[in-house]
Amino acid sequence: MTAINPIEDAAQLSATLAGLDLAGRLSLVAGLGGRAVFTTSLGIEDQVIAAEIGTHRLPIEIATLETGRLFPETVALISETETQYDIAIKRFHPEQADIDAYAEKYGLNGFYESVEARHACCGVRKVKPLARALSGAAVWITGLRRGQSSNRAETPFAEYDTERHLLKINPLADWDIEAIRAFVEANGVPVNPLHERGYPSIGCEPCTRAIKPGEPERAGRWWWENDETRECGLHVAEEAAAAAQ
Numbered sequence: 001m002t003a004i005n006p007i008e009d010a011a012q013l014s015a016t017l018a019g020l021d022l023a024g025r026l027s028l029v030a031g032l033g034g035r036a037v038f039t040t041s042l043g044i045e046d047q048v049i050a051a052e053i054g055t056h057r058l059p060i061e062i063a064t065l066e067t068g069r070l071f072p073e074t075v076a077l078i079s080e081t082e083t084q085y086d087i088a089i090k091r092f093h094p095e096q097a098d099i100d101a102y103a104e105k106y107g108l109n110g111f112y113e114s115v116e117a118r119h120a121c122c123g124v125r126k127v128k129p130l131a132r133a134l135s136g137a138a139v140w141i142t143g144l145r146r147g148q149s150s151n152r153a154e155t156p157f158a159e160y161d162t163e164r165h166l167l168k169i170n171p172l173a174d175w176d177i178e179a180i181r182a183f184v185e186a187n188g189v190p191v192n193p194l195h196e197r198g199y200p201s202i203g204c205e206p207c208t209r210a211i212k213p214g215e216p217e218r219a220g221r222w223w224w225e226n227d228e229t230r231e232c233g234l235h236v237a238e239e240a241a242a243a244a245q
């Protein structure tokens with residue numbers, strides 16, 4: 001019997017996904033077996049995926065990380081999206097005890113002071129809740145795109161997440177922002193009003209600013225840090241790649 005090699009299987013799946021449209025990609029991964037979970041930050045890319053899941057009634061769970069520091073516009077968009085597509089978006093919150101311990105050690109907004117303090121905050125408010133959201137899942141679907149930043153330039157359609165032991169699917173890897181905007185426009189997809197105010201990438205309120213013309217899409221995220229540190233630990237491979245540069 002041939003041993004299963006999840007990394008090679010993911011490479012083959014990646015090649016198959018490359019030849020499909022978005023609905024085909026999502027349908028295929030929804031049928032792979034095991035729980036498929038899509039994690040959304042309610043960003044414009046994620047809204048495209050949520051729209052496809054809702055429109056085609058795909059058996060994919062949808063989860064979001066309610067960090068407690070989101071913009072009010074982002075929080076409002078969660079409910080709006082649920083209503084428009086008749087879907088449920090499960091909210092995952094940080095543990096209060098973890099927040100208290102963080103505030104005790106670093107201060108509530110200690111993330112501005114050092115990369116370590118920032119990673120610790122993302123760990124408490126994002127990485128730990130993400131682990132709960134993905135617990136028991138076989139497939140994790142994300143809205144990562146190659147054009148979002150240099151750290152994401154090599155994003156494959158499918159990869160095996162060796163840390164979380166699941167298949168990670170990035171069905172929009174090859175979409176550019178113009179294609180995303182065209183889809184949203186053509187299909188009446190609800191999006192965060194902050195996008196129109198210069199925020200192409202939206203995370204927690206204290207850690208996101210509007211970008212200037214010509215800046216990379218994620219330049220407004222943790223703007224006080226340099227490119228190599230600007231991931232939140234959710235996307236381990238990208239972070240490892242950045243650290244190796």
Ligand code: SF4
Pocket residue numbers: 067069111118119121122123125126203204206207232
């Ligand atoms: S983005 Fe900022 S506020 Fe949100 S979890 Fe990370 S450091 Fe904390």
